[in-house]
Amino acid sequence: MNVTILKFPGTNCDRDVAAALERVPGVRREIVWHTQFKRSSTDLLVLPGGFSYSDRLRAGAIAARSPVMDVVRDLIDDGGLVLGICNGFQILVEAGILPGALLPNLSTRFICRWVCLRVENSRTPFTNLFSEGQLISMPIAHNEGRYVSGGSLRELRSKRRIIFTYVGADGKRGEDANPNGSDGAVAGISNDDYNVLGLMPHPERASDPLLSPYGTEHGHTLFLSIANYVRGRA
Amino acid sequence: MMGDVWTISVLIELKPSIRDPEGETILRDLIRRGGEKSVEEVRAAKLLRFKVRANNREEAENLVRTLCDELRLYNPIAHVCNVWSDR
Numbered sequence: 001m002n003v004t005i006l007k008f009p010g011t012n013c014d015r016d017v018a019a020a021l022e023r024v025p026g027v028r029r030e031i032v033w034h035t036q037f038k039r040s041s042t043d044l045l046v047l048p049g050g051f052s053y054s055d056r057l058r059a060g061a062i063a064a065r066s067p068v069m070d071v072v073r074d075l076i077d078d079g080g081l082v083l084g085i086c087n088g089f090q091i092l093v094e095a096g097i098l099p100g101a102l103l104p105n106l107s108t109r110f111i112c113r114w115v116c117l118r119v120e121n122s123r124t125p126f127t128n129l130f131s132e133g134q135l136i137s138m139p140i141a142h143n144e145g146r147y148v149s150g151g152s153l154r155e156l157r158s159k160r161r162i163i164f165t166y167v168g169a170d171g172k173r174g175e176d177a178n179p180n181g182s183d184g185a186v187a188g189i190s191n192d193d194y195n196v197l198g199l200m201p202h203p204e205r206a207s208d209p210l211l212s213p214y215g216t217e218h219g220h221t222l223f224l225s226i227a228n229y230v231r232g233r234a
Numbered sequence: 235m236m237g238d239v240w241t242i243s244v245l246i247e248l249k250p251s252i253r254d255p256e257g258e259t260i261l262r263d264l265i266r267r268g269g270e271k272s273v274e275e276v277r278a279a280k281l282l283r284f285k286v287r288a289n290n291r292e293e294a295e296n297l298v299r300t301l302c303d304e305l306r307l308y309n310p311i312a313h314v315c316n317v318w319s320d321r
Contacts, residue, residue, distance in 0.1 A: 057307065065305055094309065101312035103248070108255045148252055150311035181253070 001230045003029040004042040006072075006088075008063045013049035013085065013204060020207035024223045026231075034068045043230045044081045045072065047088025049141070049202060059102065059144040060090030069095050081125055081226060082196045086142055089188070089198030098189055098198045099156070103146045106181030112141040114213060115179055117187050117201060118167045121160045124190060125229035126197045129221050135171050136218035138201035140179060140187075145200040147182035147189075156189055164188035164199055237287050240294035241320040246308045247279035254278055282307065283320075291319045 003021055007014045014031045021029045053062035063069075069091075076082055076097065084092040092098045105111055114137055119130040130136065149156065156162050164187040168177035173185045180200075188199030203219030206212055248254050256278035265273050288294035299317050302308060308315040 058309065061306070061309075094306065096306075099311070101309045103252070103312055104255060106253065106255050108259055148312050181255075 001027050001043045001227050002041055003027055003044045003046060004037065004040075005029060005031045005046045005048055006034055006037055006068070007031055007048070008034050008050075008052035008066070008091075010052040010054055011048055011050035011087070013087075013202065016202075017046050017048045017085070017204040020204035020219060021223060023207060023220060024227050027223075027227065034063070034066055037068050037071060039071060039075060042075070042080065044083060044226055045075060047072075047082065047084040047091050048204070049086030049088060052087055052091065055087075055144070058090075058094065060087055060092075060094040063087075063091045064094035064096075069097075073097065076191070076196055079193070079195055081230070083126065083226070084196070084198040085202055085204065086140075086145075086200055089200055090144060092196065092198045097196060098191060099152045100150055100183075100186075100189070101148045102144050102200070103148055104144050105142070105146050105179070107179075110141075110143040111145070111179050112139070113179070114139045115187075115201060116167050116169050116171075116177065117164045118171060120162050120165055121190075123160075124163060124194045124197065125226060126190075126194075126222055127163060127225055128228055129225040130218075133171075135167065135169075136221075137212060137214050137216050138203060138206040138219055140201050142180070142200055145180040145182065147180075147184075147186040147200075149183045149186070153184045153186075156186075157184070159192065161190045161192070161194075162186055162188075163190050163197060164201070237289045237293075240286050240288055240291055242284040242286055242294050242298040243318055243320055244282040244284065244298060244302060244307065245279055245316045246282070246313050247277060247316075248312060249314055252312055295319050
């Protein structure tokens with residue numbers, strides 16, 4: 001599997017993603033500066049986390065208008081896989097590739113902690129090695145993670161495009177379990193064709209059991225799912 | 235370039251239906267804490283101020299409106315955007 005990790009000025013999770021992918025067998029990965037990105041033979045394009053363009057205007061808003069996003073759109077139209085993590089999710093939303101908006105957390109604070117997520121749809125290229133309803137752990141680290149659907153929540157639900165939600169350790173949704181005040185406790189969504197996933201939690205920081213307070217590696221499972229899907233498609 | 239320089243302001247604020255935690259904090263932890271009870275709501279917003287050379291005010295405002303829409307200076311799902319000329 002060939003993976004391209006796209007870097008904008010201010011992206012700072014690119015090497016973490018590369019390190020996490022090192023643990024996935026058969027992966028060739030490359031960090032590419034946004035002006036240098038060509039379609040080539042990428043199986044997966046990752047828009048990693050960070051603070052592209054210092055979050056100026058709004059998180060992700062300036063990167064979303066970069067010329068490279070036209071190339072990203074073409075790749076998506078042709079069925080290519082795109083994974084947007086944290087600021088990458090914000091970029092995809094600001095580009096209109098994924099619906100909604102990611103606004104400042106209701107707490108008005110930057111939140112950096114591990115959260116419990118529920119896998120709402122395990123029949124996607126990104127989640128096929130999870131079981132439906134599985135509870136998993138990943139860290140979040142963001143100031144603008146409050147997902148606002150703009151009225152599209154019902155449609156997202158009916159099309160099973162909500163992929164991850166924030167839940168408590170008991171698997172239940174609630175105000176206490178929703179760290180940023182997201183509509184429907186949404187932590188990650190896909191596009192209509194399920195080849196684009198945007199999520200606020202960081203799978204690359206949850207890929208090594210040594211780095212997890214729970215000894216888990218659910219981020220690794222997400223990357224393995226992608227490799228599994230790509231292998232099956234070949 | 236011909237024409238005058240016009241100052242065009244762009245106010246980007248959250249739609250009324252969307253909670254604004256910054257405004258809520260200003261109201262709760264600053265204004266009401268100081269004892270002021272008559273303020274019912276505070277909404278925070280972002281103001282951009284453009285200086286635009288154009289033949290007339292309408293042309294300058296229209297240019298900025300177009301930029302707001304085309305470059306998505308606001309996210310239409312979450313924000314309302316008002317454009318006006320100060321000069």
